[in-house]
Amino acid sequence: MQAEAAGTDAGRAEARPLIVLDKVVKRYGTHTVLSGIDLEVHAGNVMAIIGPSGSGKSTLLRCINYLEPPSSGTIMLDGIRLEAGRATSRKDLALLRRSVGMVFQSFNLFPHMSVLRNVSLAQERVAGRSRKEADERSMQLLSRVGLADKAHQYPLRCSGGQQQRVAIARALALxxxxxxxxxxxxxxxxxxxxxxxxxMRELADDGMTMIVVTHEMRFAENVSDTVLVMADGIIVEQGPSAEVMRNPRQERTKRFLRAVNDRT
Incomplete structure (x- = not known):
């Protein structure tokens, strides 16, 4: 009986979501960008967020890692609980930022540093790794994204796609x-x-938990597990990717997908 109970407890632990957002609101003055977002993301899940411009997609990501603290609501990530309106300890904020890697539209690489230093620097300053340890880890990651041969070049000598892959390696480094x-x-x-x-497809295949704001509809349908559709600061539809993309239930989702298909 004890073994059975232990197995049940383990199953419950595995079923617990990695990320939970509870009634998250984000306002800028009188303008509300996010209106009471509730969301759960489980470990290993790939979630694609789609929707029209200005719907709050990017703001939602920035709230999850507290680059933009929510105006109200609660964000929990693997046991770390941050509640808007209450003082956030430096320890919890550091743990949250360490647990979340982020890749932006712009690459945000240091132009005066080599590709290798761009990937190694945060490991030394945040993770406390020696330069040798950081460089070894960086080379592993640069090989993973197909850029080991660019390690000693400067970012401006790399194409846009290569720079974005460097940014992904940097985000994975912690x-x-x-x-x-x-x-x-x-x-x-x-x-x-x-x-x-x-x-990104390889990361998904390897089981990395990912939330991706994207305008790539094929990626949303074929790579992600779940598609979340946002409009006007709210979630209008959410479900298995193929189901949402091929047979949306909500009229707002249908209208958005029609507009996307008409452009392509």
Whole structure:
């Protein structure tokens, strides 16, 4: 009986979501960008967030890692609980940031540092690794994204797709529990964008928990497990990717997907 109970407890632990958002609101003055977002993301899940411009998608990502503290509501990530309106300890905030890797639309690489230093620097300053340890880890990650040969070049000598892959390697360097991607291919031409999407697909195949704000509808349907549709600061629809993309239930989702399909 004890073994059975232990097995049940383990199953419950595995079923517990990695990320929970409870009634998250974000306001800028009198303008409400997010209106009471409730969300759960389980470990290993890949969630694609789609929707029209200005719907709050990027703001939602920035609230999850507290780059933009919510106006109200609670964010929990793997036992770390941050509640808007209450003082956030530096320890909890550091744990949250260490647990979340983020890749932006712009690459945000240091132009005066080599690709290798761009990936190693945070490991030394945040994770406390020696330069040798950090460089070894960086080379592993650069090999993973196909850029080991670019380690000693400067970012400006790399293509846009290569720079974004460096940014992904940098975000992975602190061994995050979840990766956030904010339209990582939006500033790239289609061919370079495919390079980045291929890396993201490999991360998904390896079981990385990912939340991806994207305008790549094929990625949303074929790579993600769940699609979340946002409009006007709320979640209008959420479900299994193929189901939402092929047979949306909500009229707002249908209208958005029609507009996307008409452009392509």
């Amino acid at each position: 061994d995050p529990k979840v990766m956030l991607f904010d339209e990582p291919t939006s500033s790239l031409d289609p061919e370079l964008g495919l390079e980045v999407l291929a890396v």
